[in-house]
Amino acid sequence: MGSKRSVNLLRKLGGEFRVENASLRLDESYVKVTATTTLLAKNSGKLHIVGPLAAGLAADTIISLPTAEDGLLFEFHYVGGAVDVQDFQINTGANANYFIGGVAQHDPDDGGDDTVVYHPDLNSNSRVNFLTPDSGTWAKVVCDGTNWFLNGVLISATNTGITFADQ
Numbered sequence: 001m002g003s004k005r006s007v008n009l010l011r012k013l014g015g016e017f018r019v020e021n022a023s024l025r026l027d028e029s030y031v032k033v034t035a036t037t038t039l040l041a042k043n044s045g046k047l048h049i050v051g052p053l054a055a056g057l058a059a060d061t062i063i064s065l066p067t068a069e070d071g072l073l074f075e076f077h078y079v080g081g082a083v084d085v086q087d088f089q090i091n092t093g094a095n096a097n098y099f100i101g102g103v104a105q106h107d108p109d110d111g112g113d114d115t116v117v118y119h120p121d122l123n124s125n126s127r128v129n130f131l132t133p134d135s136g137t138w139a140k141v142v143c144d145g146t147n148w149f150l151n152g153v154l155i156s157a158t159n160t161g162i163t164f165a166d167q
Helices: 001-013
Strands: 032-035 049-050 059-065 073-078 086-092 101-105 114-118 127-130 138-143 146-154 162-165
Touching: 073 086, 101 127, 101 162, 114 162, 127 138, 127 146
Parallel strands: 032 049, 049 073, 059 086, 101 146
Antiparallel strands: 073 138, 086 127, 101 114, 127 162, 138 146
C-alpha cells in the first residue's frame, strides 16, 4: 500500500491503528553500541545508545564515523547504571576530517561544581575520548562534508575525562 494511501486510510480510521496478536516494527529508531564498531551512513539521524546497562561496554570502545558526507548526524547517549570502567572514543578516521566544537565535563565527585570545557585543536584532532562515562553523558556530531561539528557533555569522576588526539 502506498504511503499516501496509507495516510488517507489512517485519517478515515481517526488516526488510530491497532494490531492484535501481531508484532509490527517499522524501523528501529536507535542503535546499540557496546563494542568497537563502524557506523553506517544509513543510521544517520538515529540515536546511538552507548553501553546499554544490560550489556555495558565490552572494553574500551572505538566508534568510527562513516566517510565524511554533508548532513550526516549522529547522537550518542551513554546509558549505564553506574560509572563505566570502560571508555569510548568517537573517531573520524582521518586528521583532515577533524572535530570542531567541544565537550563539557562535569565531575560530581569534586564538590559538585567542577565543570570544564575541552576543545580540539581545530586543525587535526580526529579522535575524542570519553573516559569513565556515567549516566548523563551524551555527544552529537554533524558533518559538513569535511569536518565534524561536536557538542556534548561527559559526566565522569575522572579528572581530564575528555581527551582529543590525532590518528
